[in-house]
Every structure is written in structure tokens, then in C-alpha cells.
Amino acid sequence: MEKLSNADLIINPDGSIYHLNLLPEDIADTVITVGDPDRVAEVSKHFDHIELKKGKREFITHTGSVGKNRVTVISTGIGTDNIDIVFNELDALVNIDFKERTVNKELKSLNIIRIGTSGAVQPDIPMGTILASSYGLGFDALMHYYEQQPSDNEQALLNQINQHFSHIEGINPYLTQASEDLLKQFAHDLPTGITATAPGFYAPQGRQVRAKNTVNNFIGQLNSFKSANDRITNLEMETAGIYALAKTLGHKALSINAILASRVKFEFSSNPNAIVEKAIQMTLERI
Ligand SMILES: O=P(O)(O)O[C@H]1O[C@H](CO)[C@@H](O)[C@H]1O
Numbered sequence: 001m002e003k004l005s006n007a008d009l010i011i012n013p014d015g016s017i018y019h020l021n022l023l024p025e026d027i028a029d030t031v032i033t034v035g036d037p038d039r040v041a042e043v044s045k046h047f048d049h050i051e052l053k054k055g056k057r058e059f060i061t062h063t064g065s066v067g068k069n070r071v072t073v074i075s076t077g078i079g080t081d082n083i084d085i086v087f088n089e090l091d092a093l094v095n096i097d098f099k100e101r102t103v104n105k106e107l108k109s110l111n112i113i114r115i116g117t118s119g120a121v122q123p124d125i126p127m128g129t130i131l132a133s134s135y136g137l138g139f140d141a142l143m144h145y146y147e148q149q150p151s152d153n154e155q156a157l158l159n160q161i162n163q164h165f166s167h168i169e170g171i172n173p174y175l176t177q178a179s180e181d182l183l184k185q186f187a188h189d190l191p192t193g194i195t196a197t198a199p200g201f202y203a204p205q206g207r208q209v210r211a212k213n214t215v216n217n218f219i220g221q222l223n224s225f226k227s228a229n230d231r232i233t234n235l236e237m238e239t240a241g242i243y244a245l246a247k248t249l250g251h252k253a254l255s256i257n258a259i260l261a262s263r264v265k266f267e268f269s270s271n272p273n274a275i276v277e278k279a280i281q282m283t284l285e286r287i
């Protein structure tokens with residue numbers, strides 16, 4: 001079996017993976033990802049027991065238990081460039097033999113749930129809503145570097161989306177569906193919709209402060225997309241990369257969004273922590 005080189009798979013002298021600073025035994029099969037490193041403790045404060053706290057850069061990890069379930073919570077930082085690092089390294093921890101530098105014969109599939117913050121682009125989704133992403137729609141470039149095999153359903157929906165956005169130069173989105181199993185377990189009673197993942201917070205999410213935007217009324221262009229059963233509900237910066245890389249690597253993923261902003265009503269929450277806390281409690285109760 002082909003060995004992975006020292007430059008492709010970087011293992012620290014203590015046997016941990018390069019950026020996450022974790023050993024294979026440090027992570028559970030259920031992994032919660034959050035963007036903000038400070039949110040890791042906000043999740044693990046609800047654990048019945050914490051067995052491990054580690055970190056490096058923006059990647060903070062706590063592993064512990066919720067009832068009988070072992071759970072890891074890890075921060076990704078902001079953006080799909082960080083998702084590239086976190087997901088490849090989480091996968092390496094469970095699917096690569098670090099001593100032999102070879103891929104394991106039997107591959108493990110993790111259950112990965114993001115608890116993130118997001119802005120709504122539809123007028124009927126108010127601030128404070130907890131919403132699950134039925135699909136992740138990536139306006140960033142991450143997945144153009146990986147081979148993908150969209151399902152017929154994903155390809156058909158992406159074709160309609162491409163047509164809708166065809167007049168905007170330089171946009172070439174990718175689309176991946178949520179894990180149906182995780183949707184059933186965590187989000188059967190939540191509103192759902194397509195989550196658009198942007199490669200930035202300001203102009204890439206239609207915000208204008210001082211620098212001038214090239215795309216006019218991006219929010220209007222997002223919320224006017226309609227197919228038979230699907231519409232774009234919200235904007236953030238990681239979900240599409242998470243769904244696409246998880247699928248590529250054989251893991252299940254679901255994104256739970258705490259809606260902090262209504263982009264159509266020009267509102268941003270004055271108490272974002274309360275909305276995030278609601279999303280955390282709801283997710284942990286369903287593990
Ligand atoms: O609160 P998190 O999980 O970081 O998610 C959202 O908040 C950040 C921007 O403020 C981006 O990472 C976006 O995806």
C-alpha cells in the first residue's frame with residue numbers, strides 16, 4: 001500500500017496531526033464544529049464529563065461525554081479555507097495509520113454537526129430562528145480543487161441555481177446535500193433551507209461599508225431563487241465546504257444555524273449569545 005509522504009501528511013514529533021495538535025484517540029465519533037474558539041467551552045460546559053482539552057492556533061478541542069455518548073467539540077475558525085484543514089485532519093485521525101502512513105482498510109464515518117451563526121435572507125425567517133441547512137451552496141472556490149460526484153438530485157438543483165446566477169461574472173458555485181440521517185435525528189422539527197456559503201463577510205455577503213460592491217443587490221438575488229421545493233434561506237461562511245468535504249471523505253454532516261441577522265430587515269441581534277445558547281442546548285439534547 002502506498003505510503004503518504006512527510007510533506008502530504010504532516011505529523012508532529014509527539015504523534016499529533018499538524019494543525020489540530022490531536023492524537024487519533026483524542027476524538028469521538030460524534031464531532032461538533034463551531035466557528036468561534038470561545039464557543040467550544042460554551043458547548044462543553046454542558047458535557048457530563050470533560051476528558052481532554054487541547055488546542056493550537058484557532059483550533060480548540062474539548063472531548064467528553066453527554067450521557068453515554070462520547071462527543072468532541074472543535075473550533076474551525078472562519079471560512080472554508082479552515083474547513084479544508086479541519087476536515088482533512090479529522091479524517092486523517094480516524095482513517096490513516098499514522099505509524100505506517102497508509103490509509104486504513106476499513107474506513108470510519110464520523111457524525112459531524114456544525115453549530116454556527118448566520119444571517120437570514122428570507123423575510124419570513126426572523127432573528128432567533130434555529131435553522132438546519134438542507135444543502136450547502138458554496139460561492140467560495142474550495143471544492144474546485146477536489147473531485148466531486150454530485151448526485152442526480154444535487155446536479156439538477158445546481159443547474160437551476162447556475163441559471164439563476166449566470167449573469168454574475170466569476171461565480172461557479174457547488175452544492176451538497178445534508179446527511180438525511182442527521183437531519184432526521186437533529187432537525188426533524190426545524191425550518192430548513194439552502195445555506196449559501198460566502199468567501200467573505202462584507203461584499204461577498206452583500207454588505208457595503210466603504211469599499212464598493214460589484215454585485216448589485218446580492219441578497220435580493222439569493223432570496224429570489226426558487227425551485228419546486230427549495231429556496232436559499234441564509235448566508236454564512238463554512239457550511240458548503242463542510243457538506244462537500246464530508247461527503248467526499250465519507251462522513252455525515254449537518255449544519256445548525258443560529259440566525260443572528262435578518263438581512264432583508266436590516267437587523268442584527270443585540271443578544272447573539274442567547275440565540276447561540278438555544279442552538280447548543282437543542283443540539284446536545286438530541287445527541
Ligand atoms: O459563528 P460562526 O460559526 O463562526 O459562523 C459565522 O460567523 C462568522 C462570521 O462572523 C463566520 O464563520 C460565519 O460562518
Ligand SMILES: O=c1cc[nH]c(=O)[nH]1
Nearest residue numbers: 117118119236237261
Ligand atoms: O450575517 C451573518 C451573520 C453571521 N455570520 C455570517 O457569516 N453572516
